[in-house]
Amino acid sequence: MATIKVRRNGPYVVLDDEVTVIDWNGRAYPVKRRPVALCRCGRSSTRRFCDRTHAQAGFTAEETAPVQTRGEDGEEP
Numbered sequence: 551m552a553t554i555k556v557r558r559n560g561p562y563v564v565l566d567d568e569v570t571v572i573d574w575n576g577r578a579y580p581v582k583r584r585p586v587a588l589c590r591c592g593r594s595s596t597r598r599f600c601d602r603t604h605a606q607a608g609f610t611a612e613e614t615a616p617v618q619t620r621g622e623d624g625e626e627p
């Protein structure tokens with residue numbers, strides 16, 4: 551199972567080297583860097599992949615996943 555890390559003020563980073571990014575026709579995009587970083591600011595010149603423009607553009611996105619509390623047995627609710 552792939553894990554996707556949401557970077558603070560940055561891209562989605564796919565933490566799996568076996569990932570393939572395909573277009574709507576099913577054709578694979580060439581991937582030049584790993585891990586794959588997918589743009590979420592919408593300003594990348596290499597759309598779909600992050601080119602770090604988010605930093606110059608001042609993109610901010612600091613939302614986090616909700617905190618989950620564990621039960622007494624350590625299991626998640």
Ligand code: FES
Pocket residue numbers: 560561562588589590591592593594599600601602603604605
């Ligand atoms: S998130 Fe990096 S360029 Fe968009």
